[in-house]
Amino acid sequence: MAGVLDALASYVSNMLTEMAIEEVAMLIGVSSGIDDLSVKLRDLKNVLADADKRNITDESVREWVEELKRAMYHATDILDLCQLRVMEQGPSKDMGCLNPLLFCMRNPLHAHEIGSHIKALNQKLDEISKRGGSFNFIKLEAYQNRKTTNPPPVNRKTNPLLERSSVVGEKIEDDTRALVHMLMMESGDKSDSIMVFAIVGVGGIGKTTLSKKVFNDEAIQDKFTTKIWLSVTQEFSEVELLQTAITSANGNLPGPGGGSQDKALLVPALASAIRDKKIFLVLDDMWGTNEWTNLLKAPFSHSAPGS
Template sequence: MALEMVAGAFLSASLQVLFDRLARPEVVDFLLRRKEFNHVLLKKLKIQLISVNALLNDAEEKQITDPTVKEWLEELEDAAYYADDLLDEIATDALLDKLEADESSGSGTRGKVSKNSKKNVSGIEKRMKEILEMVEFIANQKDLLELKVKESVASPRQPTTSLVHVSGYGRDEDKVKVLKMLREEHDDSSNLHVIAIVGMGGIGKTTLAQLLYNDDRVEKHFDHKSWVYISERFDISMATKIVLTAVTDDYPASQSSCYDNKDLDWLQNKLKKVLTGKKILLVLDNMWNGIWEHMSPPFKHVARGSRILITTRHDDVTKMMGTTSTPYHLGS
């Protein structure tokens, strides 16, 4: 039951990522500049996704006793993946357009649509129509399945801290392996590597992360370390503010109050300034959504050897995070 509820929450997060991508300036601009593209499709897709998203809370509860609702959620998840793939391709085409325009700026052809992207427009429209039909079909099943809009319920899970509350954990081998991943050197050019501890709820992911966080060898290896619990109600501004407060805990206490009422641009630029040149360890416990994509820019300026350690129940989260090491699956 718990795993099914988390799966529903993860789907809700996936749809939120889709909403963000549908509103990206590069995606919108790419499609608006193509007169041959049916622009109504984009608006219709967003409206249909909003409609099914409003039904998720009710579907999450009913899937436990109704297998047809569970199948409905699985079909919606498939549609979300197809839409995500398409939006990724559009973003890539938009980038190629920009690069080609930059190369052609000297010849006075800047602003024109690239030949390559012209070829792709008909394919994009066809695939978007197919996805829209899938989502419309799924949305139209709500009456048959008696799905209704319900208010979301806060997660019953309590926030975690970096303090260890157990003795005799019994996972010394797991600790040694992940500790090695935290400290090992990499030959690539990236300063920051993301490591994931993956496993079902209650198996000990958080405890393992706490033990690693408090290990003396970890303490000596990093300039700074911070622990952040990711709740289901996180948004990007809240997440950035909490991380910023965490990484500036050695500053005067009064300084953190100045983060109130600041917009996301100010918060992320401040975080970038604080992180630049520091070798950091940031633990993100209970990572379940796609927030990292928007949260990550300030972390590109950390010192070499920095690590993000996440705990999560889903391999899909590790893909969204762009983990640079094979996820560490914690067995029973």
Template sequence: MHPKSSCLSRLHPKDILFRRDIGKRMNDITQRFHDIDEERSMFQFSTGVTDKQAEDDDEWRQTSSVITEPIIYGRDQDREQIVESLLRHASNSQDLSIYTIVGMGGLGKTTLAKQVFNDDRVSKHFDLKIWVCVSNDFNTKIILQSIIECVTGQNPNLNTLEAMQKKVQEVLQSKRYLLVLDDVWNEDQRKWKELKGVLQCAMGTILVTTRLEQVASIMEVCPVHRLIELSDDDSWSLFKHHAFGHDREESEELVAIGKYIVRKCVGSPLAIKTLGSLLRGESEVQQWQNIKEHASMMDATCSSRVVTKIVPIAHCNTPFNSFHFLWSSFHTSSRTSKYLLLCNTS
């Protein structure tokens, strides 16, 4: 019987006791974080994140409208449905229209929004196209400032909310515009109504991406486009693109392992791309087996659980910067996340 591969596969197989000790220490660390979190809540301590750390974290989460992946798998039908809905309503209504793409982390909501944003039909229809990455801080002033900068190409240098509101209404007045609000987490309806009131000054269409059904609910969105997992065929095509490329010959053995890995990813594009990229250019069967061993421990019934399992697998095989980017994509605040971050900064 071959020993199981793990993040500690570089150790000699006989060091079982050492591995058990590491596992116990990890469990102790997890429990300690649990205790610290409870104490922090009890005494109302701050989380201790510095402004610089928060700023760096926000930079990792930023998105843009630029399409960085020339080939997108399995989202043509989604794109067509959204583009047709946007154009149909924008042509028949003078009111502000709002659409939301809702789906779990890692399904490709931002990628789909980019496809819609850069579609030629959309570009021809709207006078202005604006992209704002909102993330977890729904700050009305920052959003308004981003809109002004996108339209005018200049920093507005406005200090008050009222001045920004008037400037936004000025630059949008009489324009048919598309505004993408990417990665929205805000569930406070008051904040949304404050922003919505400003944006109703023109013939606007807003496209929102979010993981939360509640976000769509407070925005009174109709319709909601719920993004689902990739099909088996699209999942395999995506994996092949990242793992094999176009020129590499696919051996039967690696294909069999690859298809097993893809099944465990349950149609999550982020999970598939991550594991496929780890194996890019790798011809050693043992390395593929290592990833397969890790993938076998993933819950192949829910793509959201699969995404969280990808974090430690990716860290075993990627540089820190790539892992940091991957981690920021998951955007979670659970105690488990604290544990994983600690384990992956050494």
């Protein structure tokens, strides 16, 4: 649960930053509602560690945690609704790799709809926070202040290998078929060289597993010349990302012995490696659009139409 809260809070915070950068105009009250949501999520995360420990023996705390879980399901429903509104628009060159929530905030009609859901969620989180105050939870800072050393970084890198025996459920099969079907359709806009789809949501809901199932689908393997899986962790290196992409596309790494660290050489090398090939690219564990917009979009624009 702490991971879900942390992921959702980070997602909302990143989205607020993107809105500020792009100066997105929104209806009065919607922007403040999203700001409030970000603050509430982080405040709740600060007491969740203690709540998780106490809900094992305290029935009242257990009920409080369950109520918070239901609120998190509501939050993911809002993100799903944003994704639905994006999908209803169909593939669009103008939309690019736009954050679905950001897309809805740009549209006054969608902004009002999503804003109403966010307002209701904020009211629910207010009620949950007030109830939580009666338990006198110990805040996360109290534990962190006792730390004298930082834990070693966790390796979050993913790979496209799928353990078939561990993937069950009708929902993920339906989602896989639906996404593969959309990927197999040709865009009506022939000037649009590449199609971009986003799988969004909080941590732990199965985004990586769904991506793996699509990546390994037979229809995808038959349609695309080259498949590339890039794990974009929060500690990712642009140089390493470019090198991995070049190697995955069977390209030649620049520099003596292929060891160049110069992006000015790596970007053209990637463009050359994928030129006129129909590419299926997965960017897993992305937290924003900068990796695509500022680093990968230019070289991948040299891939074949339908990528």
